[in-house]
Amino acid sequence: MAVFLWEAETKKGELKKGELDAADEAAVKGLLRRQGFKSITVKKKPKDLLEYLPFLQQKVKEKDVVVFCRIFSTMINAGLPLIQCLELLASQEQNKTFAKMIIAIKEDVEGGATLTDALKKYPEVFDELFVNLVAAGESGGILDVILSRLSGYMEKAMKLKSKVKGAMTYPASVLVISIGVVSLLLLKVIPVFQKMFEGMGGTLPAPTQFLVDASSFMQHYWYYMFGAVIALFVAFKRFYRTEKGTLIVDALVLKSPVFGPLLKKVAVAKFTRTMSTMMTSGVPILEGLGIVSKTAGNKIIEGALMKVRQSISEGKSIAEPLAETDIFPSMVVQMIAVGEATGALDAMLSKIADFYDDEVDAAVDAMTALLEPFMMVFLGGVVGGMIIAMYLPIFKMAGAVG
Numbered sequence: 207m208a209v210f211l212w213e214a215e216t217k218k219g220e221l222k223k224g225e226l227d228a229a230d231e232a233a234v235k236g237l238l239r240r241q242g243f244k245s246i247t248v249k250k251k252p253k254d255l256l257e258y259l260p261f262l263q264q265k266v267k268e269k270d271v272v273v274f275c276r277i278f279s280t281m282i283n284a285g286l287p288l289i290q291c292l293e294l295l296a297s298q299e300q301n302k303t304f305a306k307m308i309i310a311i312k313e314d315v316e317g318g319a320t321l322t323d324a325l326k327k328y329p330e331v332f333d334e335l336f337v338n339l340v341a342a343g344e345s346g347g348i349l350d351v352i353l354s355r356l357s358g359y360m361e362k363a364m365k366l367k368s369k370v371k372g373a374m375t376y377p378a379s380v381l382v383i384s385i386g387v388v389s390l391l392l393l394k395v396i397p398v399f400q401k402m403f404e405g406m407g408g409t410l411p412a413p414t415q416f417l418v419d420a421s422s423f424m425q426h427y428w429y430y431m432f433g434a435v436i437a438l439f440v441a442f443k444r445f446y447r448t449e450k451g452t453l454i455v456d457a458l459v460l461k462s463p464v465f466g467p468l469l470k471k472v473a474v475a476k477f478t479r480t481m482s483t484m485m486t487s488g489v490p491i492l493e494g495l496g497i498v499s500k501t502a503g504n505k506i507i508e509g510a511l512m513k514v515r516q517s518i519s520e521g522k523s524i525a526e527p528l529a530e531t532d533i534f535p536s537m538v539v540q541m542i543a544v545g546e547a548t549g550a551l552d553a554m555l556s557k558i559a560d561f562y563d564d565e566v567d568a569a570v571d572a573m574t575a576l577l578e579p580f581m582m583v584f585l586g587g588v589v590g591g592m593i594i595a596m597y598l599p600i601f602k603m604a605g606a607v608g
Contacts, residue, residue, distance in 0.1 A: 209251040210234045214243035225309055264303045266331045272360045279353035289316055334497050342488045352487050359483045370472055373570045380581040384588060391592055396421040399596045413595035456505045468569045470533055473507050475562035482555035492519055507533055
């Protein structure tokens with residue numbers, strides 16, 4: 207299959223242009239003739255240089271998909287045909303990679319595929335949740351409503367993700383700064399003091415001697431240290447890719463004293479928001495739980511949700527197995543039980559999600575307030591301790607002279 211550029215006239219004499227994936231030019235002309243076009247010109251599209259370098263191509267961001275959903279929903283609600291909506295979306299899209307994707311989706315729909323089938327070809331952009339909700343919208347004739355819900359859901363999910371990233375950024379940045387400062391002192395500052403100490407003679411205090419030895423080791427063997435860090439990183443990634451490694455690391459993260467409670471709240475907010483969106487859109491609860499468990503981002507939580515799904519398939523209520531997971535607080539379980547009993551589970555899940563969005567906000571603020579003084583004391587203690595250790599011989603010499 208190759209990409210061909212075409213120009214043709216409609217029956218009314220209007221000039222149209224476009225792109226098509228086909229085996230050859232004859233296939234393109236045949237397809238366009240069947241659609242009523244005439245005076246057809248076809249040529250093979252020249253390859254963009256970036257196509258030979260995939261890592262330089264623009265990536266489709268979550269924000270691009272949110273804007274796509276929002277505009278798509280508005281267009282369909284206004285009564286525009288699906289093909290025309292996709293043409294307009296492709297022409298307005300600034301991200302070239304995403305624009306090509308939308309054009310390919312439009313051509314698949316023109317060829318007789320459903321929108322759901324066309325979206326399934328791009329799982330890296332349109333995940334299982336997205337595709338299943340679009341399928342529900344197509345079958346129910348409420349695609350505009352579903353796309354509007356999807357864009358709202360994705361906006362809230364992005365906001366939640368940015369909060370967690372913000373919470374992780376501060377300690378990570380302080381740690382990187384600490385490593386940079388310590389490395390600079392060991393490589394540039396301490397060697398200057400070392401030359402001065404050699405001229406003074408005598409034995410150095412133990413802390414000073416330790417720093418001098420560490421500086422000497424780092425100057426001569428820094429490449430071994432760098433290689434060891436890379437080796438540890440690669441080994442960790444390989445270990446985490448194994449089923450056992452993923453379970454161990456994810457369990458430790460959930461049990462960690464600072465990040466564990468925050469990640470549990472994020473999991474509750476994400477689960478309730480996603481389930482509420484899917485149930486409101488008409489996706490069956492068992493299918494919804496299967497999809498939500500795969501997007502949990504933590505194997506322990508995924509396993510817990512799959513157990514919940516199994517219990518429901520055996521005839522139990524959703525609240526009972528959720529209480530056994532040790533992830534969902536009793537308040538959440540009780541509210542879900544009330545939602546089940548009153549037949550308003552989707553609305554109750556939405557309320558829980560709103561509440562836990564605020565809880566995540568509060569948890570992030572509390573964690574930042576706790577970590578900030580700790581990290582500052584850590585950085586100050588490390589750098590200050592090194593400086594004091596380097597000045598100890600000078601103080602000792604001054605005391606001897608006195």
